[in-house]
Amino acid sequence: MTQCRHDWTVDEVQALYDLPFMELLYRAHSQHRENFDPNQIQFSSLMSIKTGGCPEDCGYCPQSAHHGADLEKERLVEVERVIAEAQAAKDRGATRFCMGAAWKNPNDRDFPVVLEMIRGVKSLGMECCVTLGSLDEQQTRALKDAGLDYYNHNLDTSPEHYENIITTRKFQDRLDTLEKVRDAGISVCCGGILGLGEGEKDRATLLMELANMPSHPDSVPINLLVRVKGTPLEHAEQIDPFIFVRTIAVARIMMPHSYVRLSAGRESMDDATQALCFFAGANSVFFGEKLLTTPNAQADRDMELLRRLDLHPQESQIEQPVSGPVEHALSA
Numbered sequence: 001m002t003q004c005r006h007d008w009t010v011d012e013v014q015a016l017y018d019l020p021f022m023e024l025l026y027r028a029h030s031q032h033r034e035n036f037d038p039n040q041i042q043f044s045s046l047m048s049i050k051t052g053g054c055p056e057d058c059g060y061c062p063q064s065a066h067h068g069a070d071l072e073k074e075r076l077v078e079v080e081r082v083i084a085e086a087q088a089a090k091d092r093g094a095t096r097f098c099m100g101a102a103w104k105n106p107n108d109r110d111f112p113v114v115l116e117m118i119r120g121v122k123s124l125g126m127e128c129c130v131t132l133g134s135l136d137e138q139q140t141r142a143l144k145d146a147g148l149d150y151y152n153h154n155l156d157t158s159p160e161h162y163e164n165i166i167t168t169r170k171f172q173d174r175l176d177t178l179e180k181v182r183d184a185g186i187s188v189c190c191g192g193i194l195g196l197g198e199g200e201k202d203r204a205t206l207l208m209e210l211a212n213m214p215s216h217p218d219s220v221p222i223n224l225l226v227r228v229k230g231t232p233l234e235h236a237e238q239i240d241p242f243i244f245v246r247t248i249a250v251a252r253i254m255m256p257h258s259y260v261r262l263s264a265g266r267e268s269m270d271d272a273t274q275a276l277c278f279f280a281g282a283n284s285v286f287f288g289e290k291l292l293t294t295p296n297a298q299a300d301r302d303m304e305l306l307r308r309l310d311l312h313p314q315e316s317q318i319e320q321p322v323s324g325p326v327e328h329a330l331s332a
């Protein structure tokens with residue numbers, strides 16, 4: 001097992017980025033094979049449980065009330081609908097169900113309903129993840145008691161670039177919530193977005209911040225900005241796909257035991273780039289036609305890609321309810 005480091009300097013991270021591409025991929029893939037089955041991908045499914053009208057002003061996000069994205073707002077969805085979607089995701093081969101809400105933080109009226117959703121998803125024998133914004137200690141304890149496995153809370157970019165992208169909260173606010181999540185014994189899902197007009201150093205600093213947390217996030221989603229009309233970043237310059245692949249590789253080397261998720265942005269990525277990401281150490285994706293509000297890679301395209309690359313979905317790691325084996329569309 002590879003040792004985990006929490007004392008990276010930005011120069012060390014930059015030096016990894018600067019390795020010749022083939023050398024970097026070789027190192028990352030070797031690291032990946034030491035800790036994971038390189039032919040196995042974990043599948044998560046995503047559902048927006050409360051859409052739009054968010055008071056935060058994240059420049060990338062179509063759900064912010066500050067921007068003019070064409071989006072149908074939706075109140076908190078009903079628990080039954082969530083459970084039905086989770087069951088459908090499980091039948092398609094997802095082992096984790098993730099729910100996202102466009103909140104700065106959860107309110108007292110809606111929070112108990114989310115707890116009910118978590119209990120419902122857990123009763124299906126799935127891992128459960130939610131992303132609800134900032135939390136206080138009472139809320140993290142309640143989430144843990146409801147059986148929550150993962151909390152997603154992204155750092156998104158470097159502390160230096162943060163205020164160019166989000167002005168309604170501080171980078172430190174994110175770290176504070178993450179500390180409460182960790183202290184409650186919930187696994188952390190934390191990553192970032194590339195393509196926010198950041199520089200080389202911002203990307204290196206983001207990975208340094210992630211790896212230098214007291215423990216590495218269990219899941220590290222690396223998102224490629226989905227450029228949405230009406231958001232301040234709708235015309236952001238697209239990054240070179242090889243920079244994206246390098247970022248996956250550097251994340252894999254720095255956080256050897258974490259699941260690195262090739263997250264948003266796959267729809268606009270060609271198959272060869274995705275294959276390079278898997279080689280570089282990405283071993284988790286969102287499966288299903290939709291992310292939260294934007295389209296994801298089509299399910300049939302994903303199945304075909306897996307088949308062509310001889311990749312197989314990871315089986316559930318939690319004990320299943322007694323209702324019998326589930327036929328996986330992905331393993332068919």
Ligand code: SAM
Pocket residue numbers: 054060061062063100101102103104131132133134152153154156192193223224225226227228264265292
């Ligand atoms: N409101 C909560 C929060 O921001 O913590 C949870 C939901 S928010 C939509 C979850 C994550 O989605 C964000 O942290 C960001 O990383 C990602 N995201 C949002 N819009 C995106 C976009 N257009 N492209 C890529 N990732 C995006």
Ligand code: DTB
Pocket residue numbers: 046062098100131152154191192221222223226263264291292293294295
């Ligand atoms: C994460 O890092 N990416 C997901 C999930 N965590 C919640 C969200 C992607 C959202 C993409 C834009 C949208 O569909 O609204």
Ligand code: SF4
Pocket residue numbers: 054055056057058061062063064065101102103104133
């Ligand atoms: Fe709100 Fe989250 Fe979107 Fe930011 S990323 S505007 S906090 S929903």
